[in-house]
Amino acid sequence: MSPQPSSITALSAPGKVLLTGGYLVLDRAYTGTVFALDARIHVVVQQKRRGHRRGPSTASADVRSTAPSGDAHDNKAEDEVVEEQDTIVVVSPQFKDAIWEYGVQRCENGGGVKAVQKSKGPRNPFVETSLSYALTYISYVADSKDFGSLTVTILADNDYYSETATSKDWSIKAPSERFVHFGVPLLEAHKTGLGSSAALVTALVSALVIHRTMQASDLAVGRDKLHNLAQAAHCAAQGKVGSGFDVAAAVYGSCLYKRFSPAILESIGDVGSSGFDERLFAIVEDVDPKHPWDTECVDFGMQLPRGMQMVLCDVECGSQTPSMVKKVLEWRKNNRQEADILWGTLQNNNERLRQELKRLAQHPDANADNEFTEVGALLQRTRHLIRAMTRQTEVPIEPRVQTELLDSLTEIDGVIGGVVPGAGGYDAIVLLIRDDPSVVTRLNERLVTYESAVEDDFGGKIGKVRLLGVRHGSDGVMNEELKQYAGWV
Ligand SMILES: Nc1ncnc2c1ncn2[C@@H]1O[C@H](COP(=O)(O)OP(=O)(O)OP(=O)(O)O)[C@@H](O)[C@H]1O
Numbered sequence: 001m002s003p004q005p006s007s008i009t010a011l012s013a014p015g016k017v018l019l020t021g022g023y024l025v026l027d028r029a030y031t032g033t034v035f036a037l038d039a040r041i042h043v044v045v046q047q048k049r050r051g052h053r054r055g056p057s058t059a060s061a062d063v064r065s066t067a068p069s070g071d072a073h074d075n076k077a078e079d080e081v082v083e084e085q086d087t088i089v090v091v092s093p094q095f096k097d098a099i100w101e102y103g104v105q106r107c108e109n110g111g112g113v114k115a116v117q118k119s120k121g122p123r124n125p126f127v128e129t130s131l132s133y134a135l136t137y138i139s140y141v142a143d144s145k146d147f148g149s150l151t152v153t154i155l156a157d158n159d160y161y162s163e164t165a166t167s168k169d170w171s172i173k174a175p176s177e178r179f180v181h182f183g184v185p186l187l188e189a190h191k192t193g194l195g196s197s198a199a200l201v202t203a204l205v206s207a208l209v210i211h212r213t214m215q216a217s218d219l220a221v222g223r224d225k226l227h228n229l230a231q232a233a234h235c236a237a238q239g240k241v242g243s244g245f246d247v248a249a250a251v252y253g254s255c256l257y258k259r260f261s262p263a264i265l266e267s268i269g270d271v272g273s274s275g276f277d278e279r280l281f282a283i284v285e286d287v288d289p290k291h292p293w294d295t296e297c298v299d300f301g302m303q304l305p306r307g308m309q310m311v312l313c314d315v316e317c318g319s320q321t322p323s324m325v326k327k328v329l330e331w332r333k334n335n336r337q338e339a340d341i342l343w344g345t346l347q348n349n350n351e352r353l354r355q356e357l358k359r360l361a362q363h364p365d366a367n368a369d370n371e372f373t374e375v376g377a378l379l380q381r382t383r384h385l386i387r388a389m390t391r392q393t394e395v396p397i398e399p400r401v402q403t404e405l406l407d408s409l410t411e412i413d414g415v416i417g418g419v420v421p422g423a424g425g426y427d428a429i430v431l432l433i434r435d436d437p438s439v440v441t442r443l444n445e446r447l448v449t450y451e452s453a454v455e456d457d458f459g460g461k462i463g464k465v466r467l468l469g470v471r472h473g474s475d476g477v478m479n480e481e482l483k484q485y486a487g488w489v
């Protein structure tokens with residue numbers, strides 16, 4: 001029997017592209033311009049069973065989170081709890097064998113609520129941590145330890161992953177279907193770098209919190225809390241505190257982003273540690289006077305100027321962002337004077353570019369010739385400075401194969417300019433173009449025969465270059481209608 005509509009909650013959150021401010025945005029002294037995309041990750045939460053917990057009281061069903069794993073007595077205690085447990089089944093039906101089943105463990109001494117994987121197969125840290133964080137917060141604010149059993153379905157728009165034979169086939173056979181099958185396990189799918197984990201964590205924690213503690217209509221007022229919860233869960237799952245621009249875009253949409261002070265999340269501790277639920281509550285509700293949230297998302301929901309569009313080109317490769325970040329930051333530490341000049345000049349130029357985009361968006365008539373000349377010049381200058389950063393840090397931020405690609409595409413009539421977004425490297429590039437189908441046609445024509453002809457300065461290679469279908473989206477997390485999931489949920 002299908003559940004009643006009121007027992008289903010569906011939300012989605014967008015992917016991102018950091019147009020400017022890569023590396024700079026890790027430091028609060030600088031900013032990043034982040035655009036949300038129309039590629040979104042959807043999460044549908046279905047209530048399977050509510051309020052049926054039998055047997056011992058909640059307190060006696062608590063699990064000792066600090067128990068050594070080999071302890072026979074504690075394993076027995078865990079087994080007993082498993083019988084009582086609510087179960088959460090998470091499925092990502094577009095991928096092979098992408099199903100994770102979790103038991104819900106209530107930890108003692110305010111350790112929170114832990115999602116413990118019961119099914120075999122690889123773990124999914126982003127799903128697992130989002131469940132633990134959201135359930136801990138919900139159980140603290142709702143004063144309820146009873147979640148019932150849930151089924152969670154994750155559906156992602158196509159462009160988060162490179163095409164597979166199955167997804168190509170599927171798109172040809174059913175062109176009007178929003179979601180496709182990829183025919184491979186998730187771990188074998190090549191990500192295109194659009195921020196799937198941030199969109200997933202944001203949509204998942206938001207869907208669970210709304211499902212249990214809010215009305216869908218409360219989304220706008222609850223947005224800051226959902227942001228704080230998603231940042232905390234995303235950092236924990238990644239095992240590091242990044243700048244968080246990807247989560248901010250997933251929550252608020254396109255914006256000028258200034259990061260939060262890392263100290264806000266540094267002493268949260270692990271799920272299960274004593275007092276975790278209070279610490280998480282203080283972070284989500286922003287009530288720690290020593291560490292107030294100081295994220296700045298200015299002009300959120302900002303639009304591109306009328307007549308302009310943004311496209312991305314997948315280069316079928318992918319970069320090792322953490323090692324690149326480590327190297328750039330190390331260089332900056334050891335070359336502070338040079339770095340400050342470069343960082344300052346880049347920030348200045350990026351800010352001018354943002355202001356120009358804003359001016360054009362607010363005054364559509366200011367671009368009478370439809371050429372966006374100043375935007376093109378500012379993008380070229382940003383690239384020039386990024387290439388200086390590449391040379392000085394010896395990190396492939398705009399490696400030669402990407403310079404060649406960007407130069408070649410910028411020559412095309414209607415292409416305003418482009419950059420390697422975010423951390424750069426061999427990830428998808430971003431182009432700003434005139435919003436005219438003929439420009440996309442010309443781009444596709446160039447890409448069909450495009451082959452790199454230079455030797456890369458870092459030994460990198462780009463594969464088949466392909467225009468992704470993704471465009472600027474601007475909106476952050478939002479409620480969704482159920483009918484679009486027919487056949488999947
Ligand atoms: N459809 C999905 N279903 C379940 N988990 C997913 C899905 N898509 C992504 N994930 C989770 O997110 C992880 C990928 O996140 P990661 O941060 O490495 O990449 P990204 O966010 O797509 O790209 P980038 O960080 O380069 O912008 C996957 O390993 C998986 O744990």
Ligand SMILES: C[C@@](O)(CCOP(=O)(O)O)CC(=O)O
Nearest residue numbers: 022023242243244422423424
């Ligand atoms: C290098 C950095 O500034 C941007 C990384 O962007 P992306 O994941 O390549 O889109 C890191 C960060 O901001 O967390």
